Amino acid sequence: MAAATLGEVPTKAFDTILTLDFGSQYTHLITRRLRELNILSEMLPCTTKIADLDYKPKGVILSGGPYSVYEDGAPHVDPAVFELGVPILGICYGMQEIAWRASPENVIAGVHREYGHSNLKALKGDDAHVDRLFAGLEDSMRVWMSHGDKLGALPEGFHTVAVSDNSEYAAIAHKTKPIYGLQFHPEVTHSQNGTQLLKNFAVDICGCAQNWTMARFLDQEIARIRDLVGPEGQVLGAVSGGVDSTVAAKLMKEAIGDRFWAVLVNNGVMRLDECEQVERDLKQHLGINLTVIDASKDFLEGLKGLHDPEQKRKFIGGKFIDVFEAEAQKIEEAAEKSGKGTKIGFFLQGTLYPDVIESLSFKGPSATIKTHHNVGGLPERMTNGQGLQLIEPLRSLYKDEVRELGRTLGIHEELVMRHPFPGPGIAVRILGEVTEEKVRIGRQADHIFISEIRKAGLYDQISQAYAAVDPSRAVGVMGDKRVYGYIIILRAVTTTDFMTAEAFNFPWEFLQRVMNRIVNEVHGVSRVTYDITSKPPGTIELE
Ligand SMILES: Nc1ncnc2c1ncn2[C@@H]1O[C@H](COP(=O)(O)OP(=O)(O)OP(=O)(O)O)[C@@H](O)[C@H]1O
Ligand SMILES: O=c1[nH]c(=O)c2[nH+]cn([C@@H]3O[C@H](COP(=O)(O)O)[C@@H](O)[C@H]3O)c2[nH]1
Ligand SMILES: NC(=O)CC[C@H](N)C(=O)O
Numbered sequence: 001m002a003a004a005t006l007g008e009v010p011t012k013a014f015d016t017i018l019t020l021d022f023g024s025q026y027t028h029l030i031t032r033r034l035r036e037l038n039i040l041s042e043m044l045p046c047t048t049k050i051a052d053l054d055y056k057p058k059g060v061i062l063s064g065g066p067y068s069v070y071e072d073g074a075p076h077v078d079p080a081v082f083e084l085g086v087p088i089l090g091i092c093y094g095m096q097e098i099a100w101r102a103s104p105e106n107v108i109a110g111v112h113r114e115y116g117h118s119n120l121k122a123l124k125g126d127d128a129h130v131d132r133l134f135a136g137l138e139d140s141m142r143v144w145m146s147h148g149d150k151l152g153a154l155p156e157g158f159h160t161v162a163v164s165d166n167s168e169y170a171a172i173a174h175k176t177k178p179i180y181g182l183q184f185h186p187e188v189t190h191s192q193n194g195t196q197l198l199k200n201f202a203v204d205i206c207g208c209a210q211n212w213t214m215a216r217f218l219d220q221e222i223a224r225i226r227d228l229v230g231p232e233g234q235v236l237g238a239v240s241g242g243v244d245s246t247v248a249a250k251l252m253k254e255a256i257g258d259r260f261w262a263v264l265v266n267n268g269v270m271r272l273d274e275c276e277q278v279e280r281d282l283k284q285h286l287g288i289n290l291t292v293i294d295a296s297k298d299f300l301e302g303l304k305g306l307h308d309p310e311q312k313r314k315f316i317g318g319k320f321i322d323v324f325e326a327e328a329q330k331i332e333e334a335a336e337k338s339g340k341g342t343k344i345g346f347f348l349q350g351t352l353y354p355d356v357i358e359s360l361s362f363k364g365p366s367a368t369i370k371t372h373h374n375v376g377g378l379p380e381r382m383t384n385g386q387g388l389q390l391i392e393p394l395r396s397l398y399k400d401e402v403r404e405l406g407r408t409l410g411i412h413e414e415l416v417m418r419h420p421f422p423g424p425g426i427a428v429r430i431l432g433e434v435t436e437e438k439v440r441i442g443r444q445a446d447h448i449f450i451s452e453i454r455k456a457g458l459y460d461q462i463s464q465a466y467a468a469v470d471p472s473r474a475v476g477v478m479g480d481k482r483v484y485g486y487i488i489i490l491r492a493v494t495t496t497d498f499m500t501a502e503a504f505n506f507p508w509e510f511l512q513r514v515m516n517r518i519v520n521e522v523h524g525v526s527r528v529t530y531d532i533t534s535k536p537p538g539t540i541e542l543e
């Protein structure tokens with residue numbers, strides 16, 4: 001059990017809707033939509049025991065899921081949910097679960113699967129209670145469906161509140177209790193009025209206050225950190241200059257000042273002038289107590305002769321630990337002597353909510369496609385709670401919420417909107433063996449590409465962009481002379497969650513301009529290409 005005592009979802013401080021996940025691809029969208037409405041939602045697996053909750057949610061949503069409620073081994077909700085005395089909304093599988101519990105015959109396999117758009121008609125009557133879910137909405141709307149099973153009969157005590165082309169029971173409501181079911185998915189943007197429906201449920205029916213704002217979260221988290229760390233405790237943290245670790249570091253600085261010790265490792269595969277830039281941003285702009293360790297020679301030396309992507313990633317992860325561990329000891333000694341307090345007792349991590357959801361998912365964590373160098377690879381004593389206690393203040397937040405929190409903390413927009421940058425850096429953007437020459441070429445080409453993207457005002461429309469080096473060489477001609485140089489691969493994608501992505505559609509003139517600058521300004525390059533592969537089947541990084 002990790003000793004994550006801080007940064008757990010603040011369900012006690014904010015009205016919370018509990019979303020129980022039956023494995024739908026869209027479950028996390030339910031929590032997203034609610035948070036956009038300034039209502040905190042926590043997502044937990046459908047197998048959660050209500051008795052294990054340490055708070056009382058204001059309402060519960062049962063998500064969709066790939067199973068059929070009537071099949072052997074299908075997941076079922078803890079019946080105690082119905083004893084909580086709070087409103088319940090079942091979505092797709094969740095509605096089928098409500099009906100199945102009333103009587104298993106209520107759910108049947110449909111003859112037609114209903115996948116995609118459907119026209120919904122709300123049947124408003126004069127019963128204010130059952131009409132509450134659709135209050136204030138037009139009677140007809142286009143909604144998005146994805147199901148094969150359906151209700152064959154209305155569960156006892158329920159009323160039909162909407163029908164669709166193929167579903168007689170597209171929405172149901174209990175006649176007296178606050179229990180509702182929807183066959184369609186209000187959480188997907190393709191469903192008209194979906195957010196309004198969720199708002200009707202969470203605000204009007206459950207009575208949630210819409211006060212989940214980053215400003216309130218910040219005050220609360222600072223108070224919690226101060227309380228946990230105490231007046232003298234000291235905290236260590238690895239920072240990369242990326243959004244997550246910068247926001248976490250600034251939050252820590254606000255909470256405990258110079259008793260927070262940040263460490264940046266220069267691994268030799270950072271972008272052009274990146275370490276200097278991060279140092280300026282963190283030290284001067286944000287006033288963070290930062291130590292930069294230049295271990296570039298060790299990393300580049302160790303990368304020699306490594307061609308395989310996984311070997312490269314593992315080496316960088318391992319080396320990172322060695323360097324960090326050695327430096328942490330020095331910092332701990334310095335901290336002890338600093339007179340600022342006691343020795344270091346805590347370790348800061350920038351873990352986000354999607355990572356937490358992934359590890360909690362009812363379907364289990366997904367397959368490893370790449371070994372990500374991240375904090376999972378940090379020295380064990382820092383993360384197992386035995387040596388240093390873990391603090392993860394961003395653990396309940398999505399990336400856009402972290403960005404919002406960054407703005408609230410006064411971090412400048414350019415830093416807040418930075419594209420993510422992987423821990424192994426340019427090393428996974430050079431195919432095969434990493435050499436100093438290829439790092440130089442990759443850096444220069446990347447700098448040109450990103451500067452041009454910024455100049456063209458496209459940076460914020462793109463989720464991530466970079467230039468990579470293909471070490472195969474191609475022949476070119478420059479100034480009547482034969483050149484035999486590397487190939488640069490430009491990559492730019494748009495994505496919301498980095499799980500799927502599409503190549504960005506640049507104007508042709510833009511790509512020509514970038515090509516021109518790279519072949520002219522970066523010595524050793526003969527060709528420039530643009531990678532248009534989507535994810536899947538590609539990935540965002542090349543290795
Ligand atoms: N060069 C580095 N020096 C110190 N810590 C690092 C370095 N690179 C990565 N880390 C650590 O690994 C963590 C994971 O990196 P990751 O790239 O996922 O997050 P980030 O850099 O904070 O944000 P972003 O996703 O926006 O790049 C960082 O939060 C940081 O703690
Ligand atoms: O901190 C990190 N350490 C890593 O080892 C790593 N590998 C990939 N990435 C980032 O993850 C996102 C998805 O990348 P892929 O499609 O290449 O898997 C993209 O944003 C990638 O930049 C990493 N981040
Ligand atoms: N999206 C869902 O929740 C689907 C529920 C169930 N598996 C069905 O096919 O009807």
Ligand SMILES: [Mg+2]
Pocket residue numbers: 240242243420421422423
């Ligand atoms: Mg990063």
